[in-house]
Amino acid sequence: MNYTITEKILMSHTPEKKEIHPGEFIWAKIDLALANDITAPLAIEEFKKAGAKKVFDKNKIALVADHFTPAKDSRSANQAKMLFDFAKEHSIKNCFDVGRMGVEHALLPELGLVAPGDLVVGADSHTCTYGALGVFSTGMGSTDIAASWITGRVWLRAPQTIKFVYKGKLTKWASGKDLILHTIGDIGVDGALYKAMEFTGPVIDKLDMDSRLAMCNMAIEAGGKSGIIAPDGISKLKSDKNAEYSEIKEYDISKMEPQVACPHLPSNVKPVSQLKNIKVDQVIIGSCTNGRISDLRVAAKVLKGKKVTSSARTVIIPATQNIMKQAIKEGLVDIFVKSGCAVSTPSCGPCLGGHCGILADGETAIATTNRNFLGRMGSPKSFVYLSNPAVAAASAIKGRIAHPEEI
């Protein structure tokens, strides 16, 4: 048999099976199950309701209070406290509060808690991010996660895989974010429904890790179960030459401009040059998609020595405490503050309309986040455009959607 990398990882976690075929149900062992301050409270309640006394493995659970933290109100504070109490009760050391915390999908790879070949599940849809490291990882609900904390297993239907092949050479200001927006624009928000998205080709081979993380992060935005990139180097974990794919899509991206997803779907994608008359009231650079150090570096490159417009607010949110430290060390925070940006402590914050930058009626934002659904960042009468950090930074200077070349 020839297998895809996804099938190989699923098989290695299902000792009862000698082979696995797409569509088949499996009861797979997990290496890590995570939840956050929104999803963990429901999971903890289900765990307790089931009468469970012990978690299956205290080292294979991660709890990250990142969505509404630093707590935006007393109810959010109570939810976050549930995580800390549960962690204490079950001696779970991978529980993170403000100061050590980061946006979960930036934090866990940074801490080395996910590794190539692992099977990771999380009560957060962007759990698919870790595919960049050759992990099979997928988002689920709180009850699934509660069940996995008890049994160490999850039920999965082995997915078919769509193979994406990227050829050519990325243009100067384009990145992994643009590749994935381009792809979602092509296949639509349910174009990969229930399927694994395998990203391959010469462009991926040369792509840096932060860009790979941004790509796999948004697999869910095409309805995908997971996104995956075969690990580089000496690891032999990769798809067999004759593995079966449900579809193979090829893109030549040599002429691709930075991409922008327009309201109110991530698939509503246009090249940035077609959107230069869109005025913005707010710019957000951060999130589990684009809050990593290389994202901040590219934003700083655009903003250095410049002032952001006074007609918009610009908030920059390093995704983890370590990224914040690194950004201070490299002088990036200095560049941001001098250019008139606000720099926030790590949080998911505005991405989901939590806090730290909520939009008013009629306002428009450009953000490096992952979703632009109606009302996602605040008012149901607001508008969100999604881009890479260079485009967001250029837009912050111009007060309208701008190509970094204009700066």
Add this chain to the structure above:
Amino acid sequence: MILKGRAHKFGNDINTDDIIAAKYLVTTDPAELGAKCMETIAPDFAAKVKKGDIIVAGNNFGCGSSREHAPVSIKGAGISCVIAKSFARIFYRNSINIGLPIFETNQADDIKTGDELEVDLVQGEIKNITQNKIYKSEAFAGFMQEIVNAGGLMKWIRRKRV
């Protein structure tokens, strides 16, 4: 078991932010979440729903965030089941796991808001009383049917562990 109710019709790609906005995710209480169900796209929805009513939608219902609060709020609003042309995967498994009945049929477009529906939970048959039509829904795959029969994932796990 037969579910009876009036249809409330929605379009394609209804996401979990539409179903329950993130600002309300500071509780796990079904009634409180139910009162805010669909607020962003249909502000009067929760007030209009009568117990047992049915949501009918197009493709990719429940896309976006993994928040289980979405199916919980639908149940909390008094909705008895959801019928759609297709479901996003996390919403699909969340619904099965928490015991919210869901039915996939490519004839969902045929149903209009206000239509009286009767859904046979076991046979997966949907009767449109208003239009005098019958639709067949996709059967659950064997493994999922086990979870549905058990009454949700936690009950299934308990059985499996015994």
